[in-house]
Amino acid sequence: MIYRDSHGKSLEDYPRPSVAADTAVLTIAGDRLCVLLTLTNDATRREEAEWRLPGTFIHSGETLRDAATRALRDKAGVVGVEVRQLHVFDAPQRDDRGWVLSVAHYGVGRAEALMTSERxxxxxxxxxxxxxxxxxxxxxxAVDSVRTDYRRSPDPERLLLAPFTIRQLRLLHEIVLGEQLLPDTFRRTMLDKLTPTGAQLREGRGRPAELYLRA
Amino acid sequence: MIYRDSHGKSLEDYPRPSVAADTAVLTIAGDRLCVLLTLTNDATRREEAEWRLPGTFIHSGETLRDAATRALRDKAGVVGVEVRQLHVFDAPQRDDRGWVLSVAHYGVGRAEALMTSERxxxxxxxxxxxxxxxxxxxxxxAVDSVRTDYRRSPDPERLLLAPFTIRQLRLLHEIVLGEQLLPDTFRRTMLDKLTPTGAQLREGRGRPAELYLRA
DNA sequence: CGAATAGTGTCTGTGAGACAATATTTA
DNA sequence: TAAATATTGTCTCACAGACACTATTCG
Structure with a gap:
């Protein structure tokens, strides 16, 4: 039984847009906040490369999150990154192939898990x-969204393997936020969201630092 | 020239969802925060009414904001309300008519401008x-979004006609936020975002209140 | 020892919450 | 005058920023 409206038409009788799910996966590489890009299909050689975010058209029966996750796997070989919805980009002329809406997503992952392919x-x-x-x-x-999260809590995207020192945590936050942080202020604001383990880490010179877990 | 992919197919050869733009228009009515609803198409009599948010399917060449605005006009007779995008609802079974994504929007307007139709x-x-x-x-x-705005600045949606007293502003914020506010604290937090006019308003008993404009 | 890092003490300024006092008006 | 509302004074608490001090380790 196909639904028909008051004009006896079904949903398929009206023009529909293609809907893409595109994802910005952020990570830390070389002490900088980076985003995962893939070569566009038409680009053949890396030198004349044209880059884009991994994305795909949504399939019937699938959620946008599923589509975004599938695109990460198929287009970039990335698995295990949780994606969240950001915003729909809908400018009529945004895609030269035709009428395409893009539902933007973002996620965060460790760099080692991302550099999986030549493309x-x-x-x-x-x-x-x-x-x-x-x-x-x-x-x-995506950057905006992730920075808001990192202002409020310690490494919410779990880029650091626990346990970690407050220094490691601070250096990570400095990279994500793109600004320097005062060590003492940072320590005190994060301390009540962390659990001390009692264990210590010695690294090069200086007093050893206590290791913490996320509270 | 129609775009074709590596399989020689165009965008139209793949199944596409219908995309709706649905809008929650919030307002103050009877000292409560209310939302504008319309009768569903199938509902004939108001007694056996089934209600929904005004919405429509997006047309080709149109933005989602245009579609949402058009739906407000055509389905509810409402004009002049600015809408903003919230979130895409994409559960595959959310609409019994078929594969329909809903891009949720919200807006805020004065109640007088909304009660325009029987439906x-x-x-x-x-x-x-x-x-x-x-x-x-x-x-x-939508409620969440509007409350966040009203926590940060004085009547950002301009429900009050300027100039207004701080009491009028506070009563409005109390209705929007659904909680009582301390008059002195509220005054002091809002005061630096307001411009005094020098004029005063007498209302019933009590000392007259100064009238302010948004800064 | 000196450099480097970890961690604490403490002062200051800011801003919210809370309560009280003062000011101005109408019934 | 009493009640109602507007406005200001002020105390407290919490917290961020900033700077200085102490603690512990390695070279």
């Missing part, structure tokens, strides 16, 4: 190459 | 009737 690259978010479509705007949304 | 109604957001689809979840997103 991917990690680019610093403040030095992006030209990106296809409006993918640069998606990256900006 | 609309304002329902308190904490006492909603049963709504079609997942429209109750959209209302919850």
């Amino acid at each position: 991917v690259r990690l680019a610093p978010v403040d030095e992006l190459p030209p990106l296809k479509y409006d993918h640069a705007a998606i990256v900006a949304f | 609309v109604r304002l329902a308190p957001v904490d006492e909603l009737p049963p709504l079609k689809y997942d429209h109750a979840a959209i209302v919850a997103f």
Whole structure:
């Protein structure tokens, strides 16, 4: 039984857009906040490369999150990154192939889990190459979202393997936020969201630091 | 020239979802925070009414904001309300008519501008009737969003006609936030975002209050 | 020992919450 | 004058920023 409206038409009788799920996966590489890019399909050689965020069209019966996750796996070989929805980009002329909406997503992962293929690259978010479509705007949304999270709690995306020292945590936050943080203020604001383990870590010179877990 | 992918297929050769733009328009009515609802198409008599948020399918060449605005006009007779995007609802079975994504929007308007038609109604957001689809979840997103705005600045949606007294502003914020506010604290937090006019307003008993504009 | 890092003490400024006092008006 | 509302004074608490001091380790 197909639904028909008051004009006797079904949903399929009206024009529909293609809907893409594109994802900005952020990570730390070379002490910088980077985003995962893939080569566009038309690009054959890396030198004349054109870059984009991994994405795909949503399939019937699938959620946007499923589509975004599938694109990460198929287009970039990335698994295990949780994605979240950001915003729909809908400018009518944004895609030269036709009428395409892009539902932007973001996720965060460790760099080792991302450099899986010849056709991917990690680019610093403040030095992006030209990106296809409006993918640069998606990256900006993603960076904003992740920074808001990192202002409020210690490594919410679990980039650090626990246990970790407060120094390790602070250096990570400095990279994500793109600004220096006062060691003592940072320590005190994060301390009540951490659990001390009692164990210590010796690293090079200096007094050993206590290791903590997320509270 | 139609775009074709590596299999020689165009975008139209793949199944696409219908995309709806649904909008929760919030307002103050009867000293409560309310949302604008419309009768569903199938509902004929108001007694056996089934309610939903005004919405429509996006048309080709149109943005989601355009579609949401058009739906407000055509389904509820409402014009002049600015809408903003909230979230995409994409559960595969959310619409019994088929594969439909809903891009939720919200807006805020004065009640006088909303009660324009026989087929609309304002329902308190904490006492909603049963709504079609997942429209109750959209209302919850909208309320959340508007409350966040009202916590940070004085009547950002301009429900009050300027100039206004701080008391009028506080009573409005109390209704939007659903909680009582301390008059002195509220005054001091809002004062630096307001401009005094020098004029005063006498209302019933008590000392006249100064009138302010948004800074 | 000196450099480097970890961690604590403490002062200051800011801002919210709370309560009280003062000011101005109408019934 | 009493009640109602507006406005200001002020105390407290919590917390961030900033700087200085102590603690522990390695070279």
